[in-house]
Amino acid sequence: MQQPLSINRTTVLAVAGLVLILPLSAVSCSAAEKAVSCANTAVQISTDVADLGTAYNNADKDPAAAGKAVQKIKGDLDKIGRNSGDADLAKAVGDLQTQVDKVQKAIDNHETPDLGPLGDAAGRVSKVCTG
Structure with a gap:
């Protein structure tokens, strides 16, 4: 008669263990999903910066x-900014946004934008996302 009690106890302990472990797994998966999303968006931003350079060279x-390319970067920055609670990422995105605004202003004023700082800022976003 003791045998059914030990099976039930084992089952209860296993279920209790799963109840404790599953929320931790969900947090890990969520963090991993955010990291992958951030990395994918960072790659897209790097591509957007390269596209902007090409667009400007073919203006x-x-x-x-070039204006369309700047708008594409801004859209991708909005995506990455909305999906992050990370302070380092927020700073990198803010720096990149500042550079995008400078490029936009230069384009609007029919001036030659300096794309170097824009590329550097995009690199910092990529570093935060992949580092």
Whole structure:
């Protein structure tokens, strides 16, 4: 008669263990998903910066392309900013936004934007996301 009691006790302990472990697993998965999302968006931003450089270099063929490329970067920055509670990432995104605004201003004023600081800021976002 003792045997059924030990099976029930084992089952109860196993279920209790799962109840304790599963929330931790969910947190780990959530953190991993956020990291992957951040990294994917950082890669997209790096691609956007490269596209902006190409668009600007070909501005004589398509003057609106650089403006469109800047808007694409801004959209991706909004995505990454909304999905982060990380202070380092928020700072890197803020720095990148500042550089995007400078490039936008230069384009609006028909001036040559300095894309170097923009690329550096995009690199910092990538570093935070992948580091």
